[in-house]
Amino acid sequence: MGRGNKTNSIRSQLVLMTLLLLILMTIITFFLANSYGKRSAQISFDRLLTSAALQTAESISMKEGQVIVDLPWSAFEILSSAPNDRVFYRISDKGGNKITGYQDLPQLGETDRRGKLIQQQTRPEPRFFDGAYQGEAVRFVLFKKQLTETLYQGDVSIQIGQTVIAREALASEISWRAIQLVLPFIFIGFILVVLGIWTLLKPIKELNKALSNRTGFDLSKINLPVPSELTPLVQSINHFMGQLDNNLNQLQRFTSEAAHQLRTPLAGLKSQAQNALSEDDEATRHAQLVRVIESCDMLNHTVSQLLLQATLSHRFQSQQLMRINLAQMSKKVCKDVVVSALQQDIEISFEGEETFARENAGNILGDAFALEQMIRNILENAIKYSPPHSVVSVSILSVTHALKPMIRLAVKDQGIGIPDSEKPHVFERFYRSANNPRSGTGLGLAIAKEVADHHNALLTLSDNEPKGLVVNLTFELVG
């Protein structure tokens, strides 16, 4: 199943297992019934043999110094309960000489299965053994009667054997009865189990039916009665579908917003270009064309931000997080932007590197490209909103958040800042503050927020003194 080349139905496996189990049970039952039947038959027929032997023992007497056996009719009448079995008997004296009966019957010592030496018995007790006589299986009883006459002292052995036809017939009859008794239960059990399996698996079938009957757009929750074992699965499916629904909604919103964001500047561009086309005044037309180019740049920025976001969301799905030294990376980004900042008469200060100068200190888990883009976005944002001759300060701090040592990147500018009422909204895509005089895509902080979320980092905004914005990024440290 793991390889997925062949899927087995749970039902057929359960049924198969039950079937195997029941077959095993049946076989065990067969053997048990067999041995039970044998035992019962053995006991019953051994009793017959015993009473025949005891009656024969009763008929032993002494007459003129000789042992006389007046073979009792009743003994043979008892043995006749096995109507088709032959009987062999032998009565012998203490010396083992035959008194009457069959001369050459097998002896107990020869055929005793246990192989024990037969000891002299103190108490007269019938002993049984299996033997073969005239090529047939015979069950023998050996009973010793002690005579204490003046002329004869010692045992008289009575050995009676009977063939085992009736014995085996009874044994198989009993075992067959036992099997007949048990088999229906096994059979009913099997049917019940199969029914049970069917009933148990029904919810799965219905769940499957409900899912497969859905259209691709139906992401509503599954509302089916399922057994408790399936509830987590249904919950997971519902949760997953909820997420999927959410993502789809976001995507939809994003697409429409993006379309809107692209269409608006395009419309502007078009009208500016048209204006320029119909403008006769050279200077005005020049100014108009400059604005067209600015709009193009602006549009270009928006598009690249959109692409960046797409790239990032792709990377988040595919790239593994790696160890990154946040201080070094921040410093590198600062270096990258410092020239363009200086062109706008803005200085960038970087501090706090010493705190994490040690080897392996200040490492976080992250995606290098995404982090770099995020820091760059934040920095560029800060530069963009900074008044000329001001300083954007970048600092790396060690903080403790939620009782854990963390690393924080703080970017402070001296711009107009963001009023508290708008702070929650600036992370939304394409959000543009009404009082924001600068052009922008409205994507920078949104992307930063996304990257921060992906890195489990805390992105907060606060006000700088006396004015301006502080963007704080707090990461978990890794050792």
Next chain:
Amino acid sequence: MLKARFSQISSAMLSVMLRAMPKVNLKALRLFSCALLSVAIGVDSFANQEAKRDSVFLEQRQLNIRGAADYPEIAPLLNAFKKRFPNIKVDYQELGTRRLYERFIAGEFTQADLITSSAMDLQIKLINDGYAQSYRSAQTSALPDWASWRNELFGFTYEPAVIAYNHDFISHNSSILTPDLQSRERMLEYIRENSDRIKGKIGTFDIEKVGLGYLLWSHDSQQSTSYGRVLESFGIHDVQLYPSSASMLQALADNEIAIAYNLLGSYAKSWSKKYPQIKVILPTDYTMAIMRTAFIPKTAPDPEVAKVFLDFLISEEGQRILAEHSNLFPINESVRKKYLESSFDISNSTTTRPIALGLKLLVLSDEMKRKIILDEWSQALIKPEKGSPLE
């Protein structure tokens, strides 16, 4: 993956089972396979049987019977058989029951296909000692339970043991016109009342010599109510012993004896037809019936022919021939009723009790038991004659 694990488990289970099985019940398995095998063989042999049976009707075959029945009694049946199966030559040799038994044991009858005898005890002994082969057919299955044993020994006649008396002697000398000897009790009463006259006038089998006499007498000895008194009475009245039915009936007809005890009803009846003074009684207290029995020896050279004969013997046709043309009473109840009901005055109070074929008869062939019965017999009957102090 799951499936792979599963099949591993199940195969492990199977191998454990297979490994355990021979230990647990190899014998049962063997028995089982034997049973299967024998079923297969049985089917096969059934077909074979048919084929063999067909050839019995076509080829020249020989049937050798060694029997204890007088040839004249069995001859009508043999003739009918020969007429029916002209291709089968029948050889019948007649012997006394004891002699037949002894010679069979001695291995002299390896050529015999069928052994028939009226000595049920000896026949049972032969069956018990494994000398016979079994045979089943529609005919043998139709026999009552008591008339067959192990599907090896089959009764084919049903002959009550009767008391016969010389009517001339009894009625002439009796105080009452028609003496009532219907039961042993009455017979003993009669003997007591006519003690002097009846002395030396009672006859029965010499049980030392006649197997049938031994069989009947030993069964009498189990009837504790009358046996002792019968024995005593016979002893006192100098019972005469006869070596055969014929000699006893002759003596009865000749008025040498007045009462013959334990005769076979079939013989007695035929003699009473010849000699009207002989009257036959089925004792009302109990009437034993003996069977003549037949078996196919394991050594039979042509058991198929023997089976055909056996089937014929106990078939309705064979039984009717016995009933019509001989003095042997058939075992088949409907035939017996049809032809023989009239021959005996079987009143409602009389029930004949067959001596059933079975293990019980094995007791009689025990040498020591025989000695005990014979000793008792001779002590009661013969010693007084010798003038022992017991008299």
